[in-house]
Amino acid sequence: MGKKILSGIVFFLILLVLIAAASYVVLPKNNTREAGMLTPQANGFLGEPENTIDVLFLGNSESYCGFVPLEIWKEQGITSYVCGSSAQKLYQTEQYLRSAFRNQSPKIVILETLAVFVDYGRTEVLPDMAGEWVPLLRYHDRWKSLRAEDWYKPVRYTHVRGDKGYHTFREIEPADTTDYMIPTEEVRRVPSKNIRHIQNMQALCQEHGAQLVLVSVPSTANWNQANHNGIAAVADSLGITYLDLNLMPEEVPIDWETDTKDKGDHMNITGARKVSDFMGQWLAETGLFEDKRSWEAYSQWNVFLQEYLEDKEVDKTDFDK
Amino acid sequence: MRIFSLLQAGKHATLTSFFSPMYLAFFLPACILFYAVMPKRGKKYALLLESLGFFWLVSGQYIAWLLVSIVSIWGCGLWIGWIQQKRDAAVKAAEKPQRKAIKQKYLGYTRLVLALAALGNLGILLVLKYSGFFVQNVNSVFGLKISVPAYVMPIGISFYTLQAISYLFDVYQGTVKADRNLMRVALFLSFFPQIVEGPICRYNQTADQLWNAGQIRYDNLTLGLQRIGFGLMKKLVVADRLNTFVEGVFDQYWEFQGGVIAIAAVCYTIQLYMDFSGSMDAVTGMAQIFGITMPENFKRPFFSRTISEFWTRWHVTLGTWFKDYIFYPVTMSKPMKKLTGAARKKLGNHFGPLVAGAIALFCVWFCNGVWHGAAWSFIFFGMYHFALILGGSLIAPAVKKLNEKIGFSPEKPFCHLVQVLRTCVLVVIGELFFRAAGLRAGMNMFGRMVTDFRFSSLNAALLEALSIDGADFLIVGVTVLIVFVISLLNEKGICVRGSLQKKPTPVRWAVLYALILYIIIFGAYGVGYVPVDPMYANF
Numbered sequence: 001m002g003k004k005i006l007s008g009i010v011f012f013l014i015l016l017v018l019i020a021a022a023s024y025v026v027l028p029k030n031n032t033r034e035a036g037m038l039t040p041q042a043n044g045f046l047g048e049p050e051n052t053i054d055v056l057f058l059g060n061s062e063s064y065c066g067f068v069p070l071e072i073w074k075e076q077g078i079t080s081y082v083c084g085s086s087a088q089k090l091y092q093t094e095q096y097l098r099s100a101f102r103n104q105s106p107k108i109v110i111l112e113t114l115a116v117f118v119d120y121g122r123t124e125v126l127p128d129m130a131g132e133w134v135p136l137l138r139y140h141d142r143w144k145s146l147r148a149e150d151w152y153k154p155v156r157y158t159h160v161r162g163d164k165g166y167h168t169f170r171e172i173e174p175a176d177t178t179d180y181m182i183p184t185e186e187v188r189r190v191p192s193k194n195i196r197h198i199q200n201m202q203a204l205c206q207e208h209g210a211q212l213v214l215v216s217v218p219s220t221a222n223w224n225q226a227n228h229n230g231i232a233a234v235a236d237s238l239g240i241t242y243l244d245l246n247l248m249p250e251e252v253p254i255d256w257e258t259d260t261k262d263k264g265d266h267m268n269i270t271g272a273r274k275v276s277d278f279m280g281q282w283l284a285e286t287g288l289f290e291d292k293r294s295w296e297a298y299s300q301w302n303v304f305l306q307e308y309l310e311d312k313e314v315d316k317t318d319f320d321k
Numbered sequence: 322m323r324i325f326s327l328l329q330a331g332k333h334a335t336l337t338s339f340f341s342p343m344y345l346a347f348f349l350p351a352c353i354l355f356y357a358v359m360p361k362r363g364k365k366y367a368l369l370l371e372s373l374g375f376f377w378l379v380s381g382q383y384i385a386w387l388l389v390s391i392v393s394i395w396g397c398g399l400w401i402g403w404i405q406q407k408r409d410a411a412v413k414a415a416e417k418p419q420r421k422a423i424k425q426k427y428l429g430y431t432r433l434v435l436a437l438a439a440l441g442n443l444g445i446l447l448v449l450k451y452s453g454f455f456v457q458n459v460n461s462v463f464g465l466k467i468s469v470p471a472y473v474m475p476i477g478i479s480f481y482t483l484q485a486i487s488y489l490f491d492v493y494q495g496t497v498k499a500d501r502n503l504m505r506v507a508l509f510l511s512f513f514p515q516i517v518e519g520p521i522c523r524y525n526q527t528a529d530q531l532w533n534a535g536q537i538r539y540d541n542l543t544l545g546l547q548r549i550g551f552g553l554m555k556k557l558v559v560a561d562r563l564n565t566f567v568e569g570v571f572d573q574y575w576e577f578q579g580g581v582i583a584i585a586a587v588c589y590t591i592q593l594y595m596d597f598s599g600s601m602d603a604v605t606g607m608a609q610i611f612g613i614t615m616p617e618n619f620k621r622p623f624f625s626r627t628i629s630e631f632w633t634r635w636h637v638t639l640g641t642w643f644k645d646y647i648f649y650p651v652t653m654s655k656p657m658k659k660l661t662g663a664a665r666k667k668l669g670n671h672f673g674p675l676v677a678g679a680i681a682l683f684c685v686w687f688c689n690g691v692w693h694g695a696a697w698s699f700i701f702f703g704m705y706h707f708a709l710i711l712g713g714s715l716i717a718p719a720v721k722k723l724n725e726k727i728g729f730s731p732e733k734p735f736c737h738l739v740q741v742l743r744t745c746v747l748v749v750i751g752e753l754f755f756r757a758a759g760l761r762a763g764m765n766m767f768g769r770m771v772t773d774f775r776f777s778s779l780n781a782a783l784l785e786a787l788s789i790d791g792a793d794f795l796i797v798g799v800t801v802l803i804v805f806v807i808s809l810l811n812e813k814g815i816c817v818r819g820s821l822q823k824k825p826t827p828v829r830w831a832v833l834y835a836l837i838l839y840i841i842i843f844g845a846y847g848v849g850y851v852p853v854d855p856m857y858a859n860f
Contacts, residue, residue: 004539011830018834022842038848123335126342127847140842141849144792 023136025150026143031157036142042085044161045100052298053104054289055080057165058096059112060088065266066112066217069164070308071273072280073301077291080283082165084112089120090197095132097201101208107288109205110279113216113231113242114223116198119191162304168269168311175220175256175264181228181246188230195234202238216244217275218254220264243282245275252278336379337476337517337858339549339603340556348375352513353610357537365532368512368611369504375513376476383475386449387511390442394485395506397438398492402499404430435493439486446482449474454695476858477516479692483642484510488524490646497524505532514607518600518857520618520638530613537610545610547818550836552602557844558800560596561853562793563588564845569787571756571766579769580776581783586753586766591801593752594622596856597636621808626731626740628709628747639692643685651681671718679711686710697760705751788849796843 028036031046041064045053055078057067063084072078081104083096093115100106131138142150198212205212214235216223223246235242245252252274256264259271267275283289292298335341336348352371359367376384408427412420449472456469488509491497500506509528510516570577570585577585598619608615622635632640651657657677665673690703723729729736750767757763784790807817821829846852 007826011833014830015834015837018838019841022838026842121335123341123343126346130342131847136841138847140844140847143842144790 019134019136023134023139025146026139027135027155028139028142029150029153029155030159032159036139036145038138039085040159041161041163041165041167042083042088042096044159044163044165045081045083045104046157047159047161048081048104049160049297050103051105052079053081053100053106054078055108055110055283056097056100056104056106057082057084057110057112058088058093059084060115060118061086061266062114062217062219062222063088063112064165064167065169065261065268066272066275067110067279068166068269068272068276068308070166070301070305071276072283073293074305074309075277076280076284076289077293078280078283078289079292079298079301080106080164084165087118088115089118089124090115090194091120091125092128094197094200094204095128097204101204105208106210108211108213108283108286109201110213110215111198111201113214113227114219116190116194116214116231116234117188117227119194160300162307164304166272169261169266169272170269171261172258172268173261173263174258175260177220177256177264179224180220180256180264181223181225184225184229186226186229187233188226190230190234195238198234198238198240202240212240214240214242215279216242216246217267218246218252218271219266220256220260221262222265245278248278334379335852336375338852338855339514339517339600339607340553340855341852345549349607353537353542356611361535364534365508366504368531368534369508372508372511372513372516376511376516380475383473386445386475386478387481389445390481390485391507391510392503393438393441394488394510395500395503397434397489398499398506399501400434401431401489401492404434405495431493435489438489442482442485442489446478448472449478451691451695477518480519480521481510481516483521483639483692484523487521487642487646491524500524500528502532508532512608512613514604515615518597518604518855519636520601520604520616521642522616522638526616527613534611534613536612538612541609541612544818544822545606545608547833547836548606548609549603550606550833550840552599552606553844554800554836554840555595555599555602555804556855557840557846559797559804560592560599560856561850562789562797562843562845563592564851564853565788566784567592567756571758571762574757574762574766574769577769578775578778579771579773581779582753582766583749583770583774584776584779586749586756586770589756590749590752591797593756593856594619595801595804596853600855600857621812623745623748624741624808624812625744626737627713627744628706629713631744631748632706632710639689643689647688648681648685651684652677657681672715675711675714678714682711683707693755698754698757698763701760701763702751702755705754709747800843 026036031037031040031043033040037043045056055072057063057069057080061084064082067080067082067084069080069082072080083100085092088096093111097109127137198214202212214231216228216231228244228247231244232242234240254260254267254271254274259268259274260266261268261271293302335343338344339349355371356364356367373384373387376387380387404427408424408431411423411427415423452470452472456467459465460467460469488497488506492499505528508531509522509524512527512531515522567585567589570582571589574582574585601618605615605617616638618637620634620637622631625631625634652661657680660680661674661677664676667673668676686703686707687700688703689706690700693699693702724731731737731740753766753770754760754763757766781790810817821832824832
């Protein structure tokens, strides 16, 4: 029996080695879609030079539609990156944050709050977590596009994205604001597992000398007073700063006739600029950041800014919506 | 209510797939571990607990239907057994001339109990599965507006109901003794690997094996895991990879040429086989881990030379169930025997018995069609096979004469191949109707295949729209080839698994590593793929 157990252990050890080797082969060698990277826009921070990002935005589509890093750069000289992906769940957000802290040291981490209400099942997490540990499970489908260099080339993330994780939407579809932010005492419950994720992210931020801030991007379709109350209660109990831009019409003057791309679901470029201008100002007022617009090491940001101002849609085809 | 929510009753529908990460990574290992640590006397109770727990996790409060079936067949089985005992005692005590009358009297009682229990169990299935279809048709025929009921069916009801009825019949016929042990009956009916998609086991095939299941043995564990791995390859690499193409064409068939529809029908047939037989490999493998031998549900069906042979190799346990509990009872009934006798005199020895046989065959195929689902397309599917099998029997003498005349010997390899291909084509046509979204859609698709058999629209853009590409088809083709070669060797009497077991360790391990990596790399799962439920779990 002992011999059989030993043989079983050896079998699994060899299997682990084979899986590790295959994982290395399929692992994208750069942070681009061509290299096989999944959600390349959210993983774009991997290519940013070390410790150059001041602020990290996290969240689902509300984040990559609402925050424009180059607008903040233009106005305040603060560097930021939107690590957002479609329907992002908080367990993924936490993974992104852990990953970001490996080569960046943002002073402020902003979590867009819509994802906080999105519950998920264990069955969803399991494959995702497994993929985190065993890249072969996440990137196995790359067998279709493997190149010779995938077998020997080291992993090196070098692609610096010009959009900084923001996606430009120019469509305009006015929103109906009839039921928007009607006062109520009702409190929408935040799933307890998501509160744990926020706590984990808060601890991670503290560990890395950063501050976690919760921000709700304006959205008539997704936001209401009960949501606000739910997030406010969580923020209050955890001692986290919370900014609900839905309740700040003077500071963030969203025109629901022109500033939304899809009837109040997401911001379009004009709405996103208003949101970002306010956020830039708020970030500047924290006094944590220096204006880097004239710094030589950050000159590439000005190149990207120029492209942004000229409405060149860099990296658009490389964006998972 | 608090306990209900704590136990997550009915919240784990993903467990119905043997290949879901939840099942393979947690549920099955937990069951094996729990079973392994139980002392020998407790193992049967561990299996029962796991089985009922599984049902509870998947179907929640609908476990009540399963419990009703278990208790009813256990009680009625004992009742029938008690009547039979009384009959035997009465027959023994009676004089010879009175014995026949006594037997008849008690036969009436046993039939009454059997009918009560069988119809009761069948009634649950009929109400839950078919009442909506029935009311819909009544509404459309009579122009009524009766609200159409839509009941939630517990998982595996179509399978365990047939097992329940088979147990009652077997007790009635005396082939098994009525079981006094409620737990053994419960385990027979609810054994967790088989309840989702079968196989439909008989009491004397598995009840004692399950009840006497012993220690997990190393050989059984490794062989069982290998079989699960083989099933996983069929399901993940082939069936799930073909899903987007099949779904895309069948759901919007009007946009495709007949040739493309024909390819989709072939792909669906492959998908269904790989999905269902892959699941059966998993069931058989899991049972083997616990030391239980399950009846095989597939015996290389695509090597069949006729449709009748196909149905002795495809979903074997369903076929034998219909044969034993519908075909034989109908043909052996008194009126049918009389009919056969009369027909034999008028039509001769070949065609005479076919009259009663046709009636029994019609019952079998009507039930087979309806068992698969409450829809006219399924009834048509049954009738299609009925017509093919009956037609085959009717023209058999003429075909034999014709073959002799033209020198076509079915035993020659080429002729054999022609027959196999012909059967495959007929099967694919049947599966087209089986998969189509309704009978009208099936007819239209078939019409397109006949009138517009072109492939010119099948290009890269179309495949991209259907989320499949040449590389997908290539890997499907390679895997189908692997399965084909293994099947061919099995067909020639070479047991591939047995041969592999005899090979030196490095060879065995290399094959296993190749299989595992093949599944992980080429499996259709993860980003960009939608998990596909086991196809027969819906029946």
